[in-house]
Ligand SMILES: *[C@@H]1O[C@H](CO)[C@@H](O)[C@H](O)[C@H]1NC(C)=O
C-alpha cells in the first residue's frame with residue numbers, strides 16, 4: 130500500500146504516530162466509563178507513592194534551590210538542551226518530594242512550611258510534571274511521557290477546583306492517549322481518545338459561549354483520534370472524525386492555517402484509503418494550493434500525497450509529474466524522509482510500468 134508510507138505529521142505531534150505498528154483490531158466493546166474511572170480512580174495526592182525519587186540533596190532545602198532548578202530547566206529547554214532540562218526537572222521533583230515528606234512528618238503546628246509555601250510547592254509540582262511530560266513527549270520517550278502525564282493528571286484532579294472536563298485535563302488525557310498509542314497500548318489509547326473527545330464535545334455542545342480554546346481543543350482531539358485510526362487502517366472511521374476536525378479548524382483557526390492544511394492532507398489520505406478517490410484528490414489539491422500560497426513547510430509532502438492519490442486513480446502521467454515536483458521541493462527543503470518516500474514511489478511505479 131503506497132499511501133501507508135506517505136503519512137504526514139502534523140502540529141502538536143498528534144499525527145506522528147508510527148505507521149508500522151501492527152494492524153490490531155480496536156476493541157470497541159470497552160465501556161466508556163473505564164477511562165474516567167482509571168483517571169479518577171488514581172485520585173488522591175498519591176503522586177509520590179511510586180517512591181522512585183531519590184533525595185538529591187541532604188539537609189534542609191530552601192525553596193530558592195527549587196526555584197533555581199526550575200528556572201535553569203526552563204532556560205535549558207529554551208536553548209534546545211532538552212536532555213539537561215529533564216535532568217534538572219527530575220532533581221526539582223526530588224526536592225518537591227522532600228518538602229512534602231518533611232511537612233508530612235512534622236507534627237501539626239510545627240511545620241516549617243506555612244500554607245502559602247504549600248500552595249507554591251503545589252504549583253511547582255504541577256509545572257514540573259507538565260514540563261517533564263511535555264519534554265519526554267517531544268523527545269518521543271513515550272514510556273516516560275505516559276508516566277509523567279499520568280502523574281500530572283492525578284495531580285490536576287486531586288485539586289477540588291479542577292473539574293474533570295477542564296480543558297487542561299482533556300489536553301493531558303489526549304497526550305497520554307497518544308503516548309499509549311505509540312507503545313501499542315491500544316485499549317488504553319482508544320479509551321483515552323474517546324473519553325477526551327466525548328468530554329470536550331459535550332462541553333462545547335452544552336456551553337453556548339464555549340471559548341475558542343475549547344473548540345480548538347475539540348478539533349485537536351478529533352484530529353488526534355482520527356489520525357490514530359488512520360494509522361490503524363480504520364480509514365472510514367478516521368475520515369468521519371477528520372472531516373469534523375477540518376470543519377472546526379477552518380472555523381476556529383482559519384482556512385489557510387497550517388493545522389487546517391495538515392488535516393486536509395490526512396483526510397485526503399483517509400478518503401483515498403477508503404476508496405473515495407475523487408474526494409481524496411479534491412482535498413489533496415486544496416492542501417497543495419493553500420500550502421503553495423502560504424509557503425507552508427509541508428508542501429513537498431502534500432504534493433507527494435497528491436501524486437500518490439493520482440497514481441491510485443490510474444493517472445500515471447499526472448502522478449509522476451506531481452511526484453517529481455514534490456521531489457524537487459523536498460530536495461530544496463533537505464527533507465530526507467520525504468525524498469526517500471518519493472523516490473521509492475517513483476521506483477515502484479517504474480517497476481510496475483515495465484512489467
Ligand atoms: C506543555 O505543553 C502545552 C501545549 O501542548 C502547553 O500549553 C504547556 O504550557 C506546556 N507546559 C509547560 C510547563 O511548558
Ligand SMILES: *[C@@H]1O[C@H](CO)[C@@H](O)[C@H](O)[C@H]1NC(C)=O
Pocket residue numbers: 468469472476
Ligand atoms: C533514489 O534511489 C536510487 C536507487 O534506488 C538512488 O540511486 C538515488 O540516488 C535516489 N535518489 C534520491 C534523490 O534519493
